[in-house]
Amino acid sequence: MRLLGLIFCIGLAFHCDIGAAKPFKKVLVISGGGVNPGLALGIIAGVQEKGWRPDLIIATCGAGIGSAIYNSEQSIAGSFEVLRSWEFYKTLSRIEIETPNGLDMFDKLKKAKNTFVYPSLFAGNLLHAPEEFFLQLKNPEFNQNPALPKVIILSARAFFGPSQVGQVRPFAPIFQQVYFTDAGTAEYLKGRKLPKKYSYPFTTLTEDTLAISEHDTITASRAGGADPYLLNPSLVDGYYHFSGAVDLFPLDLAVSLGDEVVATYPASLFQDYEDVAVVSGFGFKQTTRALEAIQHKDVKWIDISGADDLSFNPSRLILLMRSGIPTDFTEFQLGVGKQWSFGRDRANEAIRMASGKVTDIRFHLRKPINPKLAEDFSCKNANEWKTDQRDSCVNDKSAECNRALAKKCVPIR
Numbered sequence: 001m002r003l004l005g006l007i008f009c010i011g012l013a014f015h016c017d018i019g020a021a022k023p024f025k026k027v028l029v030i031s032g033g034g035v036n037p038g039l040a041l042g043i044i045a046g047v048q049e050k051g052w053r054p055d056l057i058i059a060t061c062g063a064g065i066g067s068a069i070y071n072s073e074q075s076i077a078g079s080f081e082v083l084r085s086w087e088f089y090k091t092l093s094r095i096e097i098e099t100p101n102g103l104d105m106f107d108k109l110k111k112a113k114n115t116f117v118y119p120s121l122f123a124g125n126l127l128h129a130p131e132e133f134f135l136q137l138k139n140p141e142f143n144q145n146p147a148l149p150k151v152i153i154l155s156a157r158a159f160f161g162p163s164q165v166g167q168v169r170p171f172a173p174i175f176q177q178v179y180f181t182d183a184g185t186a187e188y189l190k191g192r193k194l195p196k197k198y199s200y201p202f203t204t205l206t207e208d209t210l211a212i213s214e215h216d217t218i219t220a221s222r223a224g225g226a227d228p229y230l231l232n233p234s235l236v237d238g239y240y241h242f243s244g245a246v247d248l249f250p251l252d253l254a255v256s257l258g259d260e261v262v263a264t265y266p267a268s269l270f271q272d273y274e275d276v277a278v279v280s281g282f283g284f285k286q287t288t289r290a291l292e293a294i295q296h297k298d299v300k301w302i303d304i305s306g307a308d309d310l311s312f313n314p315s316r317l318i319l320l321m322r323s324g325i326p327t328d329f330t331e332f333q334l335g336v337g338k339q340w341s342f343g344r345d346r347a348n349e350a351i352r353m354a355s356g357k358v359t360d361i362r363f364h365l366r367k368p369i370n371p372k373l374a375e376d377f378s379c380k381n382a383n384e385w386k387t388d389q390r391d392s393c394v395n396d397k398s399a400e401c402n403r404a405l406a407k408k409c410v411p412i413r
Contacts, residue, residue: 022256022257022258022259023185023188023257023258024055024056024150024257024258024259025055025258025259025260026052026053026054026055026056026258026259026260026262027054027055027056027057027058027254027257027258027260027261027262028043028044028047028054028056028057028058028261028262028263029058029249029250029251029254029261029262029263029264030043030044030057030058030059030060030063030066030067030263030264031060031061031063031248031249031263031264031266032059032060032061032062032063032064032225032243032244032245032248034061034062034308034311034312034313035062035092035095035311035312035313035314035324035325036062036307036308036310036311036312036313036339037062037065037066037083037088037092037312037336037339038066038083038310038335038336038337038338038339038340038342038343039062039063039066039304039307039310039311039339039340039342039343040059040062040063040064040065040066040067040070040343041066041069041070041079041080041083041340041343042339042340042341042342042343042344042345042347043264043302043304043343043344043346043347044057044066044067044070044076044079044347045076045079045080045340045343045344045347046343046344046345046346046347046348046350046351047262047347047350047351048076049076049344049347049348050347050348050351050352051351052262052351053149054149054262055149055150055258056149056150056151056152056185056254056257056258057070057071057149057150057151057152058151058152058154058250058253058254059151059152059153059154059221059224059244060153060154060224060243060244060245060247060248060249060250061224061225061227061243061244061245061248062225063244064153064154064217064220064221064224064225064244065133065135065221065225066079066083067151067153067217067221068135068137068140068151068153068217068218068220068221069082069083069088069137070149070151071139071142071143071149071151071217072137072138072139072140072217073138073139074139074143074148074149080340082137083336083340084333084336084337086329087135087136088135089329089332089333091133091134091135092312092325092332093325094129094130094133094134095127095128095129095231095323095325096127096128096129096323097126097127097128097314097321097322097323098123098124098125098126098127098128098232099124099125099126099321100320100321100322101319101320101321102316102319102320102321103319104124105126105229105321108120108124108229109229109273109276109277112229112276112277112280113276113280115279115280115283116168116169117165117166117167117168117169118160118164118165118166118167118169118174119165119228119280119281120165120166121158121165121228121229121233121240121242121281122161122162122165122232122233122240123162123232125229125230125231125232126229126230126231126314126321127230127231127232127314127323128231128232129222129225129231129232131222131232131234131235132218132219132222133218133221133222135218137217137218140216140217140218141182141216141217142180142181142182142185142213142216142217142220143182144182144183144184146184150181150182150184150185151181151182151217152179152180152181152185152189152253153179153180153181153217153220153221153223153224153244154177154178154179154180154224154244154246154247154250155178155180155220155223155224155241155242155243155244155246156175156176156177156178156205156241156242156243156244156245156246156281156282157175157176157178157210157236157239157240157241157242158174158175158233158239158240158241158242159173159174159175159176159239160174161240173203173204173205173206173207174204175204175205175206175242175246175281175282176205176206176208176209176210177194177205177206177209177210177246177247178209178210178211178212178223178241179192179209179210179211179212180212180213180215180217180219180220180223180224181211181212181213182213183213185211185213186211186212186213188257189209189211190211192209192211192253193207193208193209194206194207194208194209195252199284199285199288199289199292200284202283202284203282203283203284204281204282204283205246205282205283212237214237215236219234219236222234223236223241223242224241224243224244225243225244226241226242226243227242227243227245227277228242228243228245228277228278228280228281228282229277229280230243230277231243242281245278245282245286246282247289248286248289248290248293249263249266249289249290249292249293251263251293251296251299254299255296255298255299260300260358261298261299261300261358262299262300262301262302262347262350262351262358263299263300263301263302264301264302264304265294265301265302265303265304265305265362265365266290266293266294266369267304267305267306267307267308268305268308268367268369269287269290269291269369270285270286270287270290274286275287290369291369294369296360297359297360298358298359298360299358299359299360300350300351300353300354300357300358300359300360300361301350301360301361301362301365302346302347302349302350303346303349303350303364303365303366304342304343304346305365305366305367306342306366307339307342307343310335310338310339310342311324311339312324312325312326312335349364350364385401385403385406386406387400387401387402387405387406388405393406
């Protein structure tokens with residue numbers, strides 16, 4: 001009887017597909033890093049230099065552009081050449097400041113806190129880009145060669161348009177998470193549901209996701225780069241598409257698809273205006289999602305803290321907003337070269353640390369996010385705060401440091 005029971009259990013395991021092989025062995029997750037086109041390409045180069053060649057690359061937001069370039073070139077040298085090219089520089093230069101007055105953007109984000117109406121995401125954003133990137137790639141189609149890495153670029157499809165902005169929105173999902181990829185990879189994503197754990201019970205997304213394989217990487221990276229209130233969306237198949245920030249840290253997806261996952265570690269918690277922008281659209285705080293993402297144990301992390309200092313993000317001069325994209329081509333080449341080197345060096349570091357291990361490598365992180373800081377973040381549980389007399393306080397015993405006098409609280413980043 002014991003033998004029959006054992007045979008039955010083994011048969012049941014096979015029938016239920018317990019322990020079934022995942023479709024990919026090595027998955028690289030690159031989260032968006034603002035206007036930082038060289039970062040993703042540098043990371044891809046860095047992991048490969050250390051002998052870790054991904055079978056699948058999952059990219060969100062700005063990382064989609066770098067992933068599209070690599071998908072086209074399939075070589076480090078070729079990707080670097082495109083990154084530093086005049087054609088690519090002119091493509092990025094098409095992104096311009098749409099709302100130059102910082103007070104106007106502040107007022108718009110203030111109104112965004114009204115989550116009972118459809119958000120104003122189609123015009124009056126900080127940046128404006130043509131709906132098409134006009135990026136010339138020799139192989140813009142998603143790669144389907146079994147011997148080469150596949151790419152997934154995330155986006156969010158909206159179920160509303162400009163004419164509905166300001167109207168009361170229904171108590172129902174208004175976005176859907178989208179995966180742009182090749183036809184073969186799309187098969188692994190069909191029927192995929194959003195996880196019910198984490199922050200998703202409060203989201204404005206449908207539980208069902210959508211895999212799309214009819215468009216090229218240029219269309220996908222443009223659709224996945226449009227952060228709410230930051231950049232105007234892209235119209236694809238009659239629907240407006242927004243940012244890969246819909247799942248900025250797609251680790252649930254990565255772990256379900258691959259045996260080994262290497263991912264960029266959230267560089268910091270998010271500013272209040274960033275949380276407001278995402279809450280208004282997708283119904284959850286990006287800070288909360290970041291804190292959830294770092295709970296994953298089946299990941300080797302790439303520390304990208306400090307990458308923002310090298311990005312071409314917009315900045316403010318008094319009340320005027322200005323583009324961070326260099327106006328000089330030589331300066332642009334120097335800038336993307338620094339981004340590339342940064343990404344490559346940090347990826348080298350991650351693969352080198354505890355070589356051969358994949359699970360939860362954190363000891364090389366420079367300023368890890370404190371996972372205890374979430375919705376209840378305040379001066380009481382802050383790692384660091386400041387007073388009028390001191391720019392940085394880390395304990396109450398230091399001169400002129402007292403939490404009761406704190407003027408601003410920030411987590412260690």
